[in-house]
Amino acid sequence: xxxxxxxxxxxxxxxxxxxxxxxxxxxxxxxxxxxxxxxxxxxxxxxxxxxxxxxxxxxxxxxxxxxxxxxxxxxxxxxxxxxxxxxxxxxxxxxxxxxxxxxxxxxxxxxxxxxxxxxxxxxxxxxxxxxxxxxxxxxxxxxxxxxxxxxxxxxxxxxxxxxxxxxxxxxxxxxxxxxxxxxxxxxxxxxxxxxxxxxxxxxxxxxxxxxxxxxxxxxxxxxxxxxxxxxxxxxxxxxxxxxxxxxxxxxxxxxxxxxxxxxxxxxxxxxxxxxxxxxxxx
Amino acid sequence: xxxxxxxxxxxxxxxxxxxxxxxxxxxxxxxxxxxxxxxxxxxxxxxxxxxxxxxxxxxxxxxxxxxxxxxxxxxxxxxxxxxxxxxxxxxxxxxxxxxxxxxxxxxxxxxxxxxxxxxxxxxxxxxxxxxxxxxxxxxxxxxxxxxxxxxxxxxxxxxxxxxxxxxxxxxxxxxxxxxxxxxxxxxxxxxxxxxxxxxxxxxxxxxxxxxxxxxxxxxxxxxxxxxxxxxxxxxxxxxxxxxxxxxxxxxxxxxxxxxxxxxxxxxxxxxxxxxxxxxxxxxxxxxxxxxxxxxxxxxxxxxxxxxxxxxxxxxxxxxxxxxxxxxxxxxxxxxxxxxxxxxxxxxxxxxxxxxxxxxxxxxxxxxxxxxxxxxxxxxxxxxxxxxx
Numbered sequence: 219x220x221x222x223x224x225x226x227x228x229x230x231x232x233x234x235x236x237x238x239x240x241x242x243x244x245x246x247x248x249x250x251x252x253x254x255x256x257x258x259x260x261x262x263x264x265x266x267x268x269x270x271x272x273x274x275x276x277x278x279x280x281x282x283x284x285x286x287x288x289x290x291x292x293x294x295x296x297x298x299x300x301x302x303x304x305x306x307x308x309x310x311x312x313x314x315x316x317x318x319x320x321x322x323x324x325x326x327x328x329x330x331x332x333x334x335x336x337x338x339x340x341x342x343x344x345x346x347x348x349x350x351x352x353x354x355x356x357x358x359x360x361x362x363x364x365x366x367x368x369x370x371x372x373x374x375x376x377x378x379x380x381x382x383x384x385x386x387x388x389x390x391x392x393x394x395x396x397x398x399x400x401x402x403x404x405x406x407x408x409x410x411x412x413x414x415x416x417x418x419x420x421x422x423x424x425x426x427x428x429x430x431x432x433x434x435x436x437x438x439x440x441x442x443x444x445x446x447x448x449x450x451x452x453x454x455x456x457x458x459x460x461x462x463x464x465x466x467x468x469x470x471x472x473x474x475x476x477x478x479x480x481x482x483x484x485x486x487x488x489x490x491x492x493x494x495x496x497x498x499x500x
Numbered sequence: 501x502x503x504x505x506x507x508x509x510x511x512x513x514x515x516x517x518x519x520x521x522x523x524x525x526x527x528x529x530x531x532x533x534x535x536x537x538x539x540x541x542x543x544x545x546x547x548x549x550x551x552x553x554x555x556x557x558x559x560x561x562x563x564x565x566x567x568x569x570x571x572x573x574x575x576x577x578x579x580x581x582x583x584x585x586x587x588x589x590x591x592x593x594x595x596x597x598x599x600x601x602x603x604x605x606x607x608x609x610x611x612x613x614x615x616x617x618x619x620x621x622x623x624x625x626x627x628x629x630x631x632x633x634x635x636x637x638x639x640x641x642x643x644x645x646x647x648x649x650x651x652x653x654x655x656x657x658x659x660x661x662x663x664x665x666x667x668x669x670x671x672x673x674x675x676x677x678x679x680x681x682x683x684x685x686x687x688x689x690x691x692x693x694x695x696x697x698x699x700x701x702x703x704x705x706x707x708x709x710x711x712x713x714x715x716x717x718x719x720x721x722x723x724x725x726x727x728x729x730x731x732x733x734x735x736x737x738x739x740x741x742x743x744x745x746x747x748x749x750x751x752x753x754x755x756x757x758x759x760x761x762x763x764x765x766x767x768x769x770x771x772x773x774x775x776x777x778x779x780x781x782x783x784x785x786x787x788x789x790x791x792x793x794x795x796x797x798x799x800x801x802x803x804x805x806x807x808x809x810x811x812x813x814x815x816x817x818x819x820x821x822x823x824x825x826x827x828x829x830x831x832x833x834x835x836x837x838x839x840x841x842x843x844x845x846x847x848x849x850x851x852x853x854x855x856x857x858x859x860x861x862x863x864x865x866x867x868x869x870x871x872x873x874x875x876x877x878x879x880x881x882x883x884x885x886x887x888x
Contacts, residue, residue: 297733
């Protein structure tokens, strides 16, 4: 049996998981998430890993593979780094084996990924350089409205007459929101309008990856945003969306990247051992 | 000397677009001359034998704003000639006494004409290497070419280049190339100890420093890096191809590595190792230099391969030799030699089932996220889905 760690250094939070792996069997032992809040993400990643090790009663020498993803490529102590698309795909299959597509919605980008049953990426699309489909944008809006990020989802669900905002550009959308505040539009209606606009954009991304049916898992920090999940479901229900996907969330969606990293780390550990054995044999 | 100190020195040389160290070398003794050259290859031995300092001109990089240079070239031409013109027009190269423009492509050939018009007092020469690799045809042509260069530099320097001068210079460059090969070999064996960005800076320093100093620097670097405690990571091994003329920003090289790739061979600074064996130092020196180029020079896109059976095989051969798992084609936008050869090289890679990706850059490319994304997913695909 081996142990592997997956560390997902995001823009807003560091997620760390610890797995044991024995052949094809894996056990998820520890999960930790720490919001960065202006701290050094790399120091935080190391601290979080040490806490995870402590919780599992292990030391770093017991870990066969420390895998990073997200922005974790500069962490000095990692064994290997995997690109976040690869890890979210694998993490999604672990959390929900039925899904064949993933919407990874993080602080700085949204990404639609079509995958196969092994978690192999078949196609993907990203929200290029604009932040209007992302968590950072929502956090900015929360600041304008004087609410916390955690309140966004619940407030959005209270909306009764949502206002439409630009889904093209974060700057335009933020201007829209400032106008709405001055017109005394309620926070729930503003937030719901933003969620609808984000959902439309994300569904477009899904269609661009040729995903129009089957189950899609939301991952990344915004996967836990109830308002966004509701807007996504409503968006799919609209016949104009030209999609019949089933939008799914998971309570551990935020860990998808870290899970994928840890599981790919276990896979690589085994593969490298096989390659070494082959070399010795030849 | 610690690795960090050596690399910091290289970085200072790399970033200095006023070429202070070369100016200082020139001012140290009256009568010293500096001869600039562009990629890919000129016989540095002859410049050295003339008592002059060869200076590699590799464009302006990402730190130089090109204003005047854009007026000289169409928008569909690569960036290196524009930034080189910019270096000239802004007097950053006003200490350079001669300029050699090798036969890499039409753009660089035309730049030699522009240079002659712009700087009539500078000894400017279009240096035409042979495309026929028979000693009695291309070899003879090249010997005559070298003879003209010798004569030109003798006129520039005001003194004869003796046989002893040439012999000494050939030996100095033979030693330099041996150490370059050692650095590349060491990196191929232990790439985690020798990051590609460091090798790049080290090799780039050779375009500015006197060759003797550069050789010592390589010796110091290898001695120091052996003792560095750098952890091996689970990265894939790749060859970078296509960046032999216009240079990528340093950030691009770092991005490829950060994305999970060990670069185990490349075609940056080919001039440092284009001749693959020691040049014979006894006998007719110009003939020896010619024979070295004809028989023992690396393949590159601006060099014709007469044997159709092996055209485009060299890259796949390097992949095998270095134990690489894939190739990253990273060519400058609008680079005719690199981009025209790429399909042929890719076909051979396809035949041998060697994975590859391709992207283009300019020396002032600033957005590295797409590069990281492509290189990162490429590394993942090799690590997770390759048959090995």
